[in-house]
Amino acid sequence: MDLRSDALQILKDTSRTFYIPISILPSGLQEAVASAYLCMRAIDEIEDHPTLDNPTKAKLLRGISLTLQAGVDGFPVDAFAAGFSGYENTLAEVTMRIREWSLLAPETIAPRIWDATAAMSDRMAYWAENNWKIYTESDLDRYTFGVAGAVGLLLSDLWTWYDGTQTNRTLAIGFGRGLQAVNILRNHVEDLGRGVSFFPDGWDANNMQEYALRNLALADAYTQALPDGPALNFCQIPLTLAHGTIDAIANGKEKLSRNDVMALLEHLITFNLKAG
Numbered sequence: 001m002d003l004r005s006d007a008l009q010i011l012k013d014t015s016r017t018f019y020i021p022i023s024i025l026p027s028g029l030q031e032a033v034a035s036a037y038l039c040m041r042a043i044d045e046i047e048d049h050p051t052l053d054n055p056t057k058a059k060l061l062r063g064i065s066l067t068l069q070a071g072v073d074g075f076p077v078d079a080f081a082a083g084f085s086g087y088e089n090t091l092a093e094v095t096m097r098i099r100e101w102s103l104l105a106p107e108t109i110a111p112r113i114w115d116a117t118a119a120m121s122d123r124m125a126y127w128a129e130n131n132w133k134i135y136t137e138s139d140l141d142r143y144t145f146g147v148a149g150a151v152g153l154l155l156s157d158l159w160t161w162y163d164g165t166q167t168n169r170t171l172a173i174g175f176g177r178g179l180q181a182v183n184i185l186r187n188h189v190e191d192l193g194r195g196v197s198f199f200p201d202g203w204d205a206n207n208m209q210e211y212a213l214r215n216l217a218l219a220d221a222y223t224q225a226l227p228d229g230p231a232l233n234f235c236q237i238p239l240t241l242a243h244g245t246i247d248a249i250a251n252g253k254e255k256l257s258r259n260d261v262m263a264l265l266e267h268l269i270t271f272n273l274k275a276g
Contacts, residue, residue: 003100003103003104004030004031004034004104006100007031007034007035007038007100007101007104008022008023008034010038010093010094010097011023011034011037011038014041014094015037015041016258016261017237017238017241018037018238020237020265021233021234021235021236021237021238022034022037022234024233024234025230025233025234026230028106028162029158029162029230031104031105031106032105032106032109032110032113032158032161032162033155033158033234034101034104034105035101035102035103035104035105035110035113036105036113036116036117036151036154036155036158038094038097038098038101038104039098039101039102039113039114039117040116040117040120040151041094042064042092042094042095042097042098042101043061043064043095043098043117043120043121043124044124044147045091045092045094045095046060046061046064046091046095046124047061047124047127047128047147049090049091049092050194051090052087052090054128054129054131055128055129056087057124057125057128058125058126058128058129059125060083060084060087060091061121061122061124061125061128062121062122062125063080063082063083064080064083064098064117064118064121065117065118065119065121065122065125066118067079067080067083068102068114068115068117068118068121069114069118071102071111071114073107074102074103075099075102075103077099079099080098080099084096102114102117108161109157109158109161112154112157112158112161113154116150116151116153116154119150120146120147120150120151123146123147124146124147126146127143127146131195131196132196132197132198134197134198134199134200135200135201136200136201137200137211139200140198140200140211141177143198144176144177144180144181144184144215145173145176145177147180148176148177148179148180149172149173149174149176149177149180150173150176151176152172152173152174152175152176152177152222153169153172153173153176155172155175155176155231155234155235156169156172159226159230159231162230162231163229163230165226165227165229165231167222167225167226167231168221168222168225170218171218171219171221171222171225172222173218174215174216174217174218174219174221174222175215175218175219175222175223175235175239177215177218178212178215178216178217178218178219178239178242179219179238179239179242181208181211181212181215181216182212182216182242182245182246184198184199184208184212185205185208185209185212185245185246185249186245186249186254186255188205188208189254205249209246209249209250212242212246213246216239216242216243216246219235219239219242220239222235223235223236223239236268237265237268240264240265240268241256241261241264241265244256244260244261244264248260
């Protein structure tokens with residue numbers, strides 16, 4: 001199996017939200033977005049790891065960041081091996097294969113993905129060392145920027161690189177933040193089980209829902225301003241699922257069922273066919 005096919009299979013196994021929009025992207029852009037997603041999933045799996053302690057998470061994340069910063073025209077076969085030494089049987093496959101994901105993107109854009117992943121890895125290390133303590137809305141903004149708003153900026157760079165599509169960068173941050181806020185709402189009980197809460201002091205689910213909706217309004221504006229093409233096709237899918245998840249939570253569900261997801265996507269495809 002070639003690396004692109006392998007990457008899509010790993011993607012399918014790790015994210016139902018992003019597999020579909022990435023799988024429909026045109027060649028070149030697909031590899032770039034898949035590379036970015038899998039590199040970030042690799043570090044995300046460390047941040048969320050159920051058995052690693054926080055100092056170990058920070059050390060692993062900083063090691064990945066430093067390795068990515070040392071990239072020239074790629075990475076030696078053993079580039080990440082020293083940092084992973086002793087954790088080979090602990091870390092997820094998607095993490096252990098970060099070198100492959102870093103090389104999946106076309107070489108004209110790959111360094112931008114290394115840069116974004118290195119920066120995010122450093123930020124995650126900071127949050128791990130501080131046990132994700134979020135006291136204020138400003139703390140929450142910092143966290144949601146570091147792990148998601150910055151992804152919105154990277155996606156904007158990928159759209160421009162691919163076909164010159166221009167976007168509003170402030171709205172791009174809102175796109176990332178909105179999706180992340182929905183994740184925080186969806187995973188709140190699970191996070192509490194591992195001793196972590198992303199809710200600022202005094203906030204309840206209603207406050208977080210308002211925060212998510214405020215950022216999803218920016219995400220809507222970001223997406224609506226995109227011209228017809230791959231960027232629009234991509235962004236509509238996670239945004240539709242985020243809105244669906246917010247609605248489901250408001251109606252007392254924990255998350256969208258598989259049937260809910262398929263129904264939302266079918267509606268989106270039908271709407272686009274009519275609009276087209």
